[in-house]
Amino acid sequence: MxxxxxxxxxxxxxxxxxxxxxxxxxxxxxxxxxxxxxxxxxxxxxxxxxxxxxxxxxxxxxxxxxxxxxxxxxxxxxxxxxxxxxxxxxxxxxxxxxxxxxxxxxxxxxxxxxxxLYPVVPKRHSSRHAFTNRDVPEALVGELIVAAREEGVTLTMLEEHDVRRVLALTAEAEARIAADVTREAETRRWLRVEPSYDGIPLAALGSHDRDARVPMRGFTGHPPHHATPAERFEALPQLATLVTHFDHQADWLRTGQAMERVWLLATAHGLRASVLHQAVEIPDTRWRLRDTAEGPGHVQLVLRLGYGPPGTAAPRRPVEDVLLDPVEAAG
Ligand SMILES: Cc1cc2nc3c(=O)[nH]c(=O)nc-3n(C[C@H](O)[C@H](O)[C@H](O)COP(=O)(O)O)c2cc1C
Missing domain, CATH: 3.40.109.10 (NADH Oxidase)
Incomplete structure (x- = not known):
């Protein structure tokens, strides 16, 4: 019909x-x-x-x-x-x-x-603040897993051992990205504030506690919410991976839909989230992100979930820039 x-x-x-x-x-x-x-x-x-x-x-x-x-x-x-x-x-x-x-x-x-989820769309922001140590309830984790699965993507909440492994890989990738002048210049072009992680340059962190802190990138156009590398993040971040069986453009489009569906559902339930993408950006750290026990699969994204401040609205392009005129559709 x-x-x-x-x-x-x-x-x-x-x-x-x-x-x-x-x-x-x-x-x-x-x-x-x-x-x-x-x-x-x-x-x-x-x-x-x-x-x-x-x-x-x-x-x-x-x-x-x-x-x-x-x-x-x-x-x-x-x-x-x-x-x-x-x-x-x-x-x-x-x-x-x-x-x-x-x-x-x-x-x-x-x-x-x-x-x-419609009223949630403008309320979802990346929250790069420290979260509390409150666990995401199991029932909600189950809902998020089902939401991702309905989009053809596997969401896994990581156990402590894997969280530490993923944070170490993220820190390693972050250091390599920081040493790459081309990538640094590119990030700086997109970033409207100094490229630090909400004010925490990873180089300033002691290696002994690196895994207790989360490298972040801020894209809000506002100055970092604190100026010194002093804020401690939650003792053990709650991380989830989004994994697909194959690694083609259609899988990436499915991942994006799953990510947003999970993120909106999480937001509807009062959860906050941010993305840790650094380790996925470098082929060998991305390869090492895989959970070998789970069998083959391509890690597409690492999401950090938890309870805390909502994050700030990042600027957007005006609708006129993204919505093409219907007349153009005929051409
Ligand atoms: C594929 C992808 C990778 C991203 N990587 C990171 C990242 O490594 N660190 C980070 O803090 N945010 C990351 N983000 C979040 C974006 O910076 C954020 O979505 C954007 O700045 C808009 O802000 P908003 O999420 O608050 O609307 C990523 C988002 C996507 C979709």
Whole structure:
């Protein structure tokens, strides 16, 4: 059944606003949205003027970021009472668009993702603050695992031993990235404040307690919330990995959707999150992130979860920059 009701200008704006609130590597926001010629759908394009080539040469993080925007579009479509039928990579790898949403049918259920996630979209921020030592309840971990699985991605909450291993790999990758002048210059271009980790340069940390602190990158455009490398993070961060069976563009798009679905669901339950991406950015540390006991799998993302301050809203591109004119869709 189709509604055959064309998307209005205000529907398109609402969709694009939700899409652009998604998280992205270095807040690069590498997406654009283009209505289909019949105005019953939306294409999601990679904005290739906003790639981050030194940190992300294969476009893996680009596709994860686009996948996150795609999930927000699905949430906004549900809010508009429309079902969102998604086709990934309809023109193959590297082709445009990266995904197409058919929005012609009415929603089958008012809230397809459990709680209504639409009001949560503007409330989700990266929180790079210290979290409390309160554990994420098992039942909630179970919900997050199911949410990721429904997007085709495996979420694993790490045990203490693996948390320490992942933090050590993150610190190692961070030091290597810091020593790479090309990457440092690239990060500095995207970062609007000095590239430290919410004010904590890793080099300033004693190696004995390095694993009790979490290297962070701040992209809010505001100065770090403290100036000295003194803040202690939670004794043992709660980390989760997102893993896929294969490592193709479609898997990266699925990872982005799973990440955003998990992050919004977590936010709806009062949890905060941030991404630790450094170890995934370097091939050999990424390889060593794998949990060999779990069998083959490609680690796409490390999420830090916990209870604490909400984080600050990072700036976004105006909707006019990301929403292409419907007229262009015909061309
Ligand atoms: C693929 C990817 C990698 C990211 N890597 C990091 C990271 O290593 N450190 C960090 O603090 N934030 C990281 N982020 C979070 C972004 O910096 C953040 O989403 C962006 O600045 C927008 O802010 P917001 O999440 O508060 O909306 C990453 C996000 C994505 C999607």
């Amino acid at each position: 189709t509604t055959e009701t064309a998307l209005t200008a205000s529907d398109l704006r609402l969709l694009a606003e939700a899409g652009t609130l998604a998280p992205s590597l270095h807040n690069s926001q590498p997406w654009r949205f283009r209505p289909t010629p019949d105005l019953l759908g939306l294409e999601v394009l990679a904005d290739l003027g906003r790639t981050v080539p030194a940190a992300d040469p294969d476009g893996r993080a680009l596709h994860i970021s686009i996948g996150a925007a795609l999930f927000n579009l699905r949430v906004a479509a549900a809010h508009l009472g429309r079902a969102a039928e998604v086709r990934l990579l309809p023109s193959g790898e590297d082709g445009q668009p990266r995904a197409v949403l058919d929005l012609s049918a009415p929603a089958r259920t008012p809230s397809p993702f459990g709680p209504d």
